Amino acid sequence: MRAGPRPRNQNLILSYLFILPALLLVAGLLLVPMAQNLWYSFFKWDGISKAIFVGLRNYVAFFSDSNFIRSFVNTLFWVVATLAFPVIGGLVVAIFLRGLRLADLFKSLFFIPLTISFVATGAIWANMFSRDLGVLNGILGLFIKGFKLSWLTSVPLNTIAMLFAWVWQQLGTSMVLFLAGLSTIPRDPVEASIIDGANRWQTFVHVTFPMLRPVTTVVITMAMVNSFKTFDIIYVMTRGGPYRSSETLAVTMFRETFTMFNMGYGAAISVLLSILVILVSVFYIKNMWKKDLLYY
Amino acid sequence: MRQALARILTYLVIAALAILWLVPVLSTILVALKTPHDFVSQKFYELPPTFGLLGNLRNAMAQYGIQDHIVSSLIYSSVGAVVAILCASMAGYSIVRLKPRFNFALFLLIYSGTIFPFQMYLIPVYKLYNSVGLYDTRLGMILVYSAICIPFALFVYRGFYTTIPRETEEAAKLDGCGPLRMLFRIFIPNSKAPTAVVALFQATWIWNDLLFGMVLTRKESIRPVMVAVASMMGFGGSSVPMLMAVVLAISIPTIALFVFLRRYFISGMVMAKVDQ
Numbered sequence: 001m002r003a004g005p006r007p008r009n010q011n012l013i014l015s016y017l018f019i020l021p022a023l024l025l026v027a028g029l030l031l032v033p034m035a036q037n038l039w040y041s042f043f044k045w046d047g048i049s050k051a052i053f054v055g056l057r058n059y060v061a062f063f064s065d066s067n068f069i070r071s072f073v074n075t076l077f078w079v080v081a082t083l084a085f086p087v088i089g090g091l092v093v094a095i096f097l098r099g100l101r102l103a104d105l106f107k108s109l110f111f112i113p114l115t116i117s118f119v120a121t122g123a124i125w126a127n128m129f130s131r132d133l134g135v136l137n138g139i140l141g142l143f144i145k146g147f148k149l150s151w152l153t154s155v156p157l158n159t160i161a162m163l164f165a166w167v168w169q170q171l172g173t174s175m176v177l178f179l180a181g182l183s184t185i186p187r188d189p190v191e192a193s194i195i196d197g198a199n200r201w202q203t204f205v206h207v208t209f210p211m212l213r214p215v216t217t218v219v220i221t222m223a224m225v226n227s228f229k230t231f232d233i234i235y236v237m238t239r240g241g242p243y244r245s246s247e248t249l250a251v252t253m254f255r256e257t258f259t260m261f262n263m264g265y266g267a268a269i270s271v272l273l274s275i276l277v278i279l280v281s282v283f284y285i286k287n288m289w290k291k292d293l294l295y296y
Numbered sequence: 297m298r299q300a301l302a303r304i305l306t307y308l309v310i311a312a313l314a315i316l317w318l319v320p321v322l323s324t325i326l327v328a329l330k331t332p333h334d335f336v337s338q339k340f341y342e343l344p345p346t347f348g349l350l351g352n353l354r355n356a357m358a359q360y361g362i363q364d365h366i367v368s369s370l371i372y373s374s375v376g377a378v379v380a381i382l383c384a385s386m387a388g389y390s391i392v393r394l395k396p397r398f399n400f401a402l403f404l405l406i407y408s409g410t411i412f413p414f415q416m417y418l419i420p421v422y423k424l425y426n427s428v429g430l431y432d433t434r435l436g437m438i439l440v441y442s443a444i445c446i447p448f449a450l451f452v453y454r455g456f457y458t459t460i461p462r463e464t465e466e467a468a469k470l471d472g473c474g475p476l477r478m479l480f481r482i483f484i485p486n487s488k489a490p491t492a493v494v495a496l497f498q499a500t501w502i503w504n505d506l507l508f509g510m511v512l513t514r515k516e517s518i519r520p521v522m523v524a525v526a527s528m529m530g531f532g533g534s535s536v537p538m539l540m541a542v543v544l545a546i547s548i549p550t551i552a553l554f555v556f557l558r559r560y561f562i563s564g565m566v567m568a569k570v571d572q
Binding site for chain 2 (some may be wrong): 016025033100115118119120122123124229258266277
């Protein structure tokens with residue numbers, strides 16, 4: 001141990017050394033690879049033989065690839081359905097749960113699916129929807145004799161079934177965030193509005209919901225980003241099938257890259273996916289940026 | 297009167313949803329308890345006459361070596377989270393307190409790693425791992441998981457360290473405490489709450505990952521548990537009870553973490569989403 005302040009440069013070197021491990025890992029395994037990936041997307045490459053530069057041709061090929069187009073449409077469907085169900089559902093549940101007895105119990109119940117993996121969720125719901133021994137066909141069979149739907153192998157039922165699993169898992173996220181948002185709303189404006197004679201619906205539309213705006217932005221952004229990236233549930237429940245009919249962009253990227261070894265094409269899909277995700281979160285990143293400037 | 301009606305309606309909606317949420321859970325437990333034979337021959341709601349859970353787990357161990365995958369995943373979760381926490385707390389401390397030039401730019405650079413979808417770096421990492429011999433190794437998995445966890449961890453520590461009062465540091469500085477000891481004696485021990493959040497979140501994320509395990513590993517002894525479970529899918533019929541028993545086994549750890557550390561989990565989620 002030494003008394004007194006250390007020489008200034010020693011601290012300077014140390015200050016960079018402290019950042020170095022984090023920077024090396026992130027730059028080496030995430031940032032540099034991202035740039036490489038963008039570069040790969042301009043090549044035709046099977047992963048083994050020599051890559052051939054094709055410019056933007058991988059991107060142009062999107063327009064004539066029916067598998068890609070279906071996958072793109074499916075992805076948009078996932079995004080819209082995510083906004084419609086887990087997001088709005090989460091808000092409704094959060095509002096309903098406020099002031100309810102047993103609210104904590106219900107909260108935990110809706111939250112638990114969130115702590116388990118997509119793989120487990122997919123397995124659980126694949127069993128629910130299974131044709132011969134599944135619970136759903138079992139329940140429906142009690143009412144309709146001989147009822148047997150092949151949920152996971154017919155289009156578009158398979159996507160709807162998977163969305164069910166997705167909603168089951170994702171509702172908790174938006175519920176928790178909306179509950180956190182609701183708990184920060186001061187009581188005074190709400191009470192004032194009720195005293196002024198507004199009913200509960202009017203109070204919600206004109207007072208509560210506007211005050212929830214920051215949380216709403218976050219929930220919507222995150223929900224869109226997450227649904228654009230949907231992979232695990234589909235991979236587990238249908239493998240994107242039958243005949244690639246239920247693929248989303250993330251699944252198509254995986255299949256093109258690691259089963260069919262169209263690495264350049266796969267890279268192009270991942271670039272497109274990244275652009276979509278960034279576009280959706282631009283507003284949000286801008287917000288964060290503003291906050292950070294205040295922060296310093 | 298209308299108020300009471302609205303209240304009853306609220307209860308009904310929530311109760312209906314709760315049942316909908318509970319059915320898959322109960323069904324999973326029920327199927328996991330059945331023997332393959334009972335599962336195929338019984339109705340879906342019938343209780344099993346014999347206890348099949350242990351037999352199902354034994355089958356999963358014998359046929360799929362599920363216990364090895366669980367060990368691998370436990371290693372990735374714990375070591376990956378610890379490496380990320382160490383790297384991020386050092387970097388966060390330096391950025392907030394030592395403030396080298398470009399500290400904010402360096403923060404943004406590292407943090408930007410979290411904005412893009414994983415698919416954006418999957419192919420190059422796969423290629424890199426193949427050429428440097430990290431493909432299909434435990435070290436490779438730990439490195440990639442840590443790298444992915446660092447941006448969020450750094451974000452949390454950088455935010456938290458600005459709230460540690462300067463007085464504590466000044467006193468330590470007068471005693472001749474250098475940056476290294478300052479970090480390990482004062483900053484890290486005083487950040488139990490953010491560390492709990494980061495550890496819980498990142499360990500759970502690594503445990504639940506499928507994509508990187510699938511792309512970067514091949515050998516059974518290296519593959520994380522979610523990849524093994526995904527490969528058990530699709531056989532149907534009598535293999536379902538085994539699958540459901542495994543689903544229970546791999547989900548109980550994260551559910552238990554949630555139950556015990558619920559406070560941290562929720563604050564972490566709010567942090568991760570609101571500030572990510």
